[in-house]
Amino acid sequence: MIHAGRRAMTGDGTTAVIGTDGLDALIRILAARGRTVIGPTVREGAIVLAEIAGGDELPHGWGVELEAGQYRLRTRPDGAVFAHSAGPQSWKTFLHPQRERQWTADRQADGALAVTEDEPPPTSYAFLGVRPCDLRAIAVQDRVLAGGPHVDSRYRARRERAFLVAAECTEPGATCFCTSMGAGPAADRGYDLALTEVVGDGDHRFWVRAGSDDGASVLAELPRRPADEGTESAARESVAAADRMGRSMPPVDLQLLMRDTLHAERWNDVASRCLTCGNCTMVCPTCFCTTAEDVTDLSGDHAERWRRWESCFDLEFSHLPGGPVRGSGRSRYRQWATHKLGTWYDQFGSSGCVGCGRCIVWCPVGIDITEEAHALNAERAAGTPAGEAPS
DSSP states (O other): OTTTTOOOSOOOOEEEEEEEHHHHHHHHHHHHTTTEEEEEETTTEEEEEOOOSSSSGGOOOOOEEEETTTEEEEEEETTTTSSSSSOSOOOOHHHHHHHEEEEEEEEEEEOOOEEEEEEOOOOOOEEEEEEEHHHHHHHHHHHHHHSSSSSHHHHHHHHHEEEEEOOOOSSOOOTOOGGTTTTSOOOOOOSSSEEEEEOOOOOOOEEEEEHHHHHHHHHSSOOOOOOOOOHHHHHHHHHHHTOOOOOOOSOOHHHHHHHHTOOOOOOHHHHHTOOOHHHHHHHHHSSOEEEEEEEOOOSSSEEEEEEEEOOTSSSSEEEETEESSSHHHHHHHHHHHHIIIIIIHHHHSSSSOOOOHHHHHHHHHOHHHHHHHHHHHHHHHTTTTTTOOOO
């Protein structure tokens, strides 16, 4: 269990109100405690996650316009800091890096091999602006990488040191569907501090709640004022308004839907559009598959093993001596979707999807997983027997 004993408080713990200057103070306090602060910032036409040193690096006055296969920045007149939807990165970029060296091997003068395991320096991250859907995604990866019998020690070490500052959603994007997956727009657990932005009446402020003892300790150092009923009410109303999502999943048991439509004609339709590029798996905040990559120098005396992200859309992902298990784009897309929405429950007790919509936005041909789920549900309702291929 990550942060056992540290996250003893509930989301109804210490509360206060801070202004925009409080964000800058928050970053400075976390850095002074030895943490590397990662937050949203504008770079190269997108809101990305990167190390930040001050509140002025946050995306004040920037929003995003999202659609299937489309992403663009837009300016906002209200100066809101967190009124944007999820960008191309998720926090797994830092907790479960895309590429990481595992060990090196060197041939000694006597011909023996000396193998040295890499020990990456411990990093204490502070993540600022974690969306509720991403909080849920981190919890999913906790179960996969730190909660089973085969613990990823590097993930666990980074995760145990991480300080999470959630930013509740007050304006969903057109591709968001977190309410369908029970993952937002409110942050209910898993954070050290939670912020809800309130803009209006000439008072740009944030309702702050501590969700852990560490969070309460940091909150006590911030320039703040007592939480007032007006700010709390405005914050809750803003989050409630964000329940109006741009997308939704069909209101059915998705695990059963995936099981009942394995031979649906719809898989052929989506396969005709899918490029099997793997973008959806790269931007997904819960996908965790990796592969090993061995490299040597030209002399053959030095070798390294690297671990890097892998995608189930890669033809070699399921390669056996007789060839790939899933040779068609149809089978690979179906594997991804049925695992994400269905068989993940069998492995980990929850869905592997948190409704962030990244896979929709960053698909180069605009494939929409919610559209595919609705189409599968419609085909099932039309009468194709479970497990039987249509004529």
